[in-house]
Structures are given as C-alpha cells and as structure tokens.
Amino acid sequence: MTSKQKLPCCCKGSGNTYKIIMVRHGESEWNQKNLFCGWYNADLSAKGVQEAQSAGKALKQAGHKFDLAYTSVLMRANKTLDAILKELGQQNIPIQKTWRLNERHYGGLTGLNKLDTVAKYGEEQVAIWRRSFNVPPPAITPENPYYDHIINDPIYNDGPAKNEFPMFESLELTIKRTLPFWNDVIVPQIKTGKFILIAAHGNSLRGLVKHLDNMSNEEIMQLNLPTGIPFMYTLNKSSLKPVEGGSLQFLGDPETVRKAMEDVANQIKKK
Ligand SMILES: O=C(O)[C@@H](COP(=O)(O)O)OP(=O)(O)O
Numbered sequence: 001m002t003s004k005q006k007l008p009c010c011c012k013g014s015g016n017t018y019k020i021i022m023v024r025h026g027e028s029e030w031n032q033k034n035l036f037c038g039w040y041n042a043d044l045s046a047k048g049v050q051e052a053q054s055a056g057k058a059l060k061q062a063g064h065k066f067d068l069a070y071t072s073v074l075m076r077a078n079k080t081l082d083a084i085l086k087e088l089g090q091q092n093i094p095i096q097k098t099w100r101l102n103e104r105h106y107g108g109l110t111g112l113n114k115l116d117t118v119a120k121y122g123e124e125q126v127a128i129w130r131r132s133f134n135v136p137p138p139a140i141t142p143e144n145p146y147y148d149h150i151i152n153d154p155i156y157n158d159g160p161a162k163n164e165f166p167m168f169e170s171l172e173l174t175i176k177r178t179l180p181f182w183n184d185v186i187v188p189q190i191k192t193g194k195f196i197l198i199a200a201h202g203n204s205l206r207g208l209v210k211h212l213d214n215m216s217n218e219e220i221m222q223l224n225l226p227t228g229i230p231f232m233y234t235l236n237k238s239s240l241k242p243v244e245g246g247s248l249q250f251l252g253d254p255e256t257v258r259k260a261m262e263d264v265a266n267q268i269k270k271k
Helices: 046-061 075-088 114-121 123-131 147-151 171-191 202-212 254-268
Strands: 017-024 068-071 095-097 196-200 231-236
Touching: 017 171, 017 202, 046 075, 068 075, 068 171, 075 196, 114 123, 114 254, 123 254, 171 196, 171 202, 196 202
Parallel strands: 017 196, 068 095, 068 196
Antiparallel strands: 017 231
C-alpha cells in the first residue's frame, strides 16, 4: 500500500456504531521462506518492516488516532504494532500483549516448508491442515527442532500454563482461546468508546472475522488475510456485529488487496 491511496475516513465510530481496526503483521522471515510458523517467534523480514511502516502511514493519512492496542506475545506482531504506532506518533498509548492473540499453533508442521509438505502429503491434505475449521495438524513432538525453543520461550512465562500449553491447534481450538479475550477484555473497552488497534496473525484474526461475520465453517476456509494491510470493522453498538458494509474494510487499493490474498492462498501451489 502506498500513502497516496484513498482510504476510508477516520472516526472512532459515531451515533450507533463503533469502529475497530485490525492488522495481520508484516511479512515474517518465515513467511518469506514459506515455512509453517505458528508459535515460533520469527522476526519480521525487511519487506515486513516496510509493510508495517506503510500500514502506519496509511492509517496516519486516514487520520486515525487510537486509544489502546492489543497484540500477541510474538515479535512479528509486536514489531508491526510498534512500527505502525511510530508512524502515527502514538507510541504512548497502552498496549496489552496476550498469548490468546497468538497465531494458531502449527504443531508438527512448525518449521516445515509449505511446498515440501505438499510434495510429501499432497495439496489436498495440506489445504485441510491450513484452512479446515476443525482438523488440527499433527502434534509437535520433542523431535521437532523448534519444540524446546517454543515450550521454554520466556514469552510464555505469563501463560499458557504448562498443563494447557498447546501441542497443535485447529482454527476451532484457536478460536476457543481467542474469543474469550475478545468478549471479556476487548469488547468492554470498545463499549467505553475506545478506538482499538489489534496487531495479530493470519489465523487468530481469521477466528475473529469468523465470529464477527457469523461465517460458516466452509466460508471461513476461503478467507486468506494479507500481511500488513489494516482492515476496519464498523460495529452496531448494541449487537457488536458489523453494520451493512462494515465488514473487513481493507485500507488499501482493492486490486492490491485481492492479489495479496491470492498470494497467501497460493503458498501451497507450485509456481
Ligand atoms: O503460522 C504461519 O505460518 C502463518 C500462517 O500460515 P498459513 O495458515 O497462512 O499457512 O502465520 P502468521 O504469519 O500470520 O503468523
């Protein structure tokens, strides 16, 4: 996205609506290498840093001023949020980090190249692992080179507890730990009129989108979120559900967004 593109106008919401903006982090080093990442704490790639800065510039151009931000405990989302707030000159707003907004845990696929995985298990199986609602990937085992690193990472010192630490997650399981945070923490803040930015991940955000838009288990399979392109929801104040036209309003040129979504879907297709 360039700072010249037309963006929806700024406002926290008005009258009968609230607004909230979400963004998937900029491209990570593991996205760039086409590796399943999940709970591994990969850094942003140089392109990802640029995407985050561009997102910040676009939000600034649209005049958005946030009161509060939420992010996961993973640095790709944290650094994206920091870059956006820096562009906005809003580094002083409160930020809450939670493992509940983490990417889904990719289990035994963590660290595998997506195309190598297709070569081994077939495209249909990999598509099911990536996008089905309730079929989880295989569990991560101690033989996985990233097992120890993930389970002992100090970013998880504040949770989840060792006895509930996931070894894999489907989208359904991801939603089961993300939605309570949305309902119990984020929604009460939205209701006080705070304008919120969430910087998170492809699948933790797909879970929120599924909930907000009442998408079926089949419909959500088709949604691929691009890196570093913010999107806004305009919510009805009483239902906290999107008003007509208020879903998934990307702050970017529609053709660029369409192409970026297609590229995510095509990560398991041979070039
Ligand atoms: O874990 C990962 O590899 C990607 C998503 O991969 P797909 O589900 O799109 O394969 O998560 P993110 O880059 O948003 O943190």
